[in-house]
Amino acid sequence: MKIHHLRSATFVIETQQAVIIVDPMLSDKGALPPFSVVRFKAQKNPTVALPEGCAELLSKVTHALITHSQTFGFKPLQHADHLDPAGEAFLSQNDIPVTTFAKDKAYLEKYGMKVSHGLNPWQPTEFLDGSITAVPAQHGHGWIHKVMANGCGFFIKLPGEPSLYISGDTVLTDDVRRALDELKPDITVVAAGQAQMDVGQSLLMPTAEVIDFIKLSPKQVIANHMEALNHCPVDRKTLANSLQQHGLLEKVWIPTDGESRQFSA
Template sequence: MQITQLRNATIIVHTRHHHVLVDPMLAPRGALPPLRVFDGKRQRNPLVDLPEGTEALLDQVTHCLITHCQKGHFDHLDRAGKRFLRERQIPIICSAHDARYLRSRGLNVQPLPAGAGPHPFLGGSIETVVCTHGRGLVGALMEHGVGFFLDLPGEPTLYISGDTVLTEQVRSVVIARQPAICVVPAGGARFDLGGEIIMGPPDVIALARLARGTVMANHLEALSHCAPTRAQVLALAQANALGGRILAPADGQTLHFNTVEACHAA
């Protein structure tokens, strides 16, 4: 298995025969609205362009996973992402909750049935894990979505957490299932008011202490409401003797997972 970090939460999971795009935000730099307005900056998003070589990578895509997409969550599916998926009629795997919304945009939707338990996917299985996209008042206004646990033949198990804070449910999945790879947000996103709506660097450390596999941190350095940097995540990992298991790939970087236990970066 290989995983390419494109930008923010947008990744491509490469297996032997398939290339699975996750949460495509494909707009050029500055094409989307600010996410903080009272900090004096009013930075438009995304803060950076897609990396060189993105078009060739997108040409390989065979499937797409959407963790959440409603209530203005353009950082996981924007207009450019919808256009790409619609023009190519890429099969989209999503929660039953998002199916009607995505179908109304002309997309090729293959929703997972409601309810717990694994479902067939690419010769193996896929299972949803509930997300908690913030707590309190700000959490009540958010679209909470799902994460995905993938168990594919001949590949390391993969948990894509989606946008979530570190909940007991997330902890339980990591402890009980021990995925070989966890892809989690580390940007500690917060709006002008309220607390963090996704994991920040300390949460990534806490999750990595529960996991025996590799933790890949993303949702970094691409949006105006995410302050932590890759360097901060990696420094904290080193300080906690977890530098070998926590990765924060640059945009355009591909991680190669050759075994359940090890990986290297290209």
């Protein structure tokens, strides 16, 4: 398995059987509005461009995973940092089958995407000669997670490949702990940017929870969702310093945009 980090929460999983894009935010730099205008600098998103050379990789994509997209079915509230207009066009124009949370299936189909799997929580489903399981995610602490409309993470187990748990946009919950403890993934992916809106608590794990997540992860961890959105204050250097203080830096890959790494089963 080869993981290609593109930007923020968008990455590509290259396996023997398929090339899977996760949460395609493919817009040009600055094409989306700011996600915060008071708490943080009102900078348009994404704050960085896609890495050079990703067009060739995207041309190989055969499948897609979307951790979350809709909020109350209202298009202006779509989570554009996980599925933006350019990502929608890419998926629909290339007829790429999408796997997502069951509650988002009809919404994505309404906007022209081909949804092959709408997953229910904790129900393993056949996927690429292996299986995929949706793990519930809680998109924030306090009341704001209800407004954000929670999505899911994915646990993927394919023959001949390391198992992978993508936690998605979530704080550290009992479901996340259960996934780490019971499923024992070889690779885990954690969104570490500590995104916040202008009101409410953190939408993602604060750094202390990221540290706990890493400690609970059985093996290798990938930290993403940093340095591409104006409402994510934690950057790679800050996270690396925190990991160094806890003796966890060697366990975690913090990829730069466009970086790839090979993982073995």
